[in-house]
Amino acid sequence: MTTSGKLFGVGMGPGDAGYVTLRARAVVLEAGVVAHFAKKGRRGHARTIADAAIGTGRREMALVYPVTTEIAVADPGYGAAITSFYDEAAEAIARELAAGTDVAVLCEGDPFFYGSFMHLWRRLRGRFAVEVVPGVTGMSGCWSRAGVPITWGDDVLTVLPATLAKEDLVRRLGTTDAAVIMKLGRNLPKVRAALIEAGLIERAVFVERGTMDGEIVCPLAEKADDEAPYFAMVLVPGEGRRL
Numbered sequence: 001m002t003t004s005g006k007l008f009g010v011g012m013g014p015g016d017a018g019y020v021t022l023r024a025r026a027v028v029l030e031a032g033v034v035a036h037f038a039k040k041g042r043r044g045h046a047r048t049i050a051d052a053a054i055g056t057g058r059r060e061m062a063l064v065y066p067v068t069t070e071i072a073v074a075d076p077g078y079g080a081a082i083t084s085f086y087d088e089a090a091e092a093i094a095r096e097l098a099a100g101t102d103v104a105v106l107c108e109g110d111p112f113f114y115g116s117f118m119h120l121w122r123r124l125r126g127r128f129a130v131e132v133v134p135g136v137t138g139m140s141g142c143w144s145r146a147g148v149p150i151t152w153g154d155d156v157l158t159v160l161p162a163t164l165a166k167e168d169l170v171r172r173l174g175t176t177d178a179a180v181i182m183k184l185g186r187n188l189p190k191v192r193a194a195l196i197e198a199g200l201i202e203r204a205v206f207v208e209r210g211t212m213d214g215e216i217v218c219p220l221a222e223k224a225d226d227e228a229p230y231f232a233m234v235l236v237p238g239e240g241r242r243l
């Protein structure tokens with residue numbers, strides 16, 4: 001009888017290959033199949049980070065999203081397309097695992113922090129052995145590169161998706177000491193307006209492609225345009241106890 005393979009969710013860190021952990025590198029080098037998420041016609045960020053660790057001649061499985069930003073998340077068409085994508089991706093991986101092959105799913109940052117991997121994990125964890133290899137998160141890479149300590153003393157940190165409504169952003173910004181606002185992209189004008197309303201614009205730092213090629217760091221108040229890619233975030237550092 002064949003022993004099933006193991007599923008790995010491998011955190012590849014925020015971009016710089018120097019932040020790939022020893023465990024992540026070892027798993028990627030040893031797995032029979034290396035899987036990665038990608039947009040149509042594009043290479044996934046996690047796969048790019050893996051270039052330095054992956055070696056050559058590996059068996060790879062690209063998991064290509066059927067939709068990304070073309071359809072709104074609230075549209076029923078989005079839910080249906082993305083659910084069947086995850087079902088099919090999980091089954092393709094399950095076939096490899098059932099045949100005894102270990103599968104490493106590359107994840108940008110940490111697999112359990114807003115990660116697509118979680119949707120595969122949910123579908124496969126009862127059926128196969130799973131190991132999650134933690135990674136340096138995008139926000140950790142960004143505040144390190146920006147030179148912005150994020151929480152001091154008893155500061156409370158709130159992580160906010162920029163996709164929230166402006167009034168929700170303002171409300172939550174009003175009850176926290178420090179914030180990280182993720183998933184920026186086209187939401188930057190709304191985020192800027194929310195920070196102004198919450199009285200926090202002067203403290204906000206914009207980071208684009210933190211630790212990756214083309215990294216940009218600047219105070220948000222000094223950023224002249226509202227252009228931001230998907231791999232961008234705003235940091236609002238806490239001002240808690242300094243000893």
Ligand SMILES: C[S@@+](CC[C@H](N)C(=O)[O-])C[C@H]1O[C@@H](n2cnc3c(N)ncnc32)[C@H](O)[C@@H]1O
Nearest residue numbers: 014109110114137138182183209210230231232
């Ligand atoms: C779906 S979440 C994935 C988070 C990832 N699993 C992590 O641990 O950071 C994607 C969002 O993370 C943020 N992000 C992740 N890595 C980043 C980086 N290197 N530079 C800027 N933003 C990043 C962006 O806000 C992006 O929209």
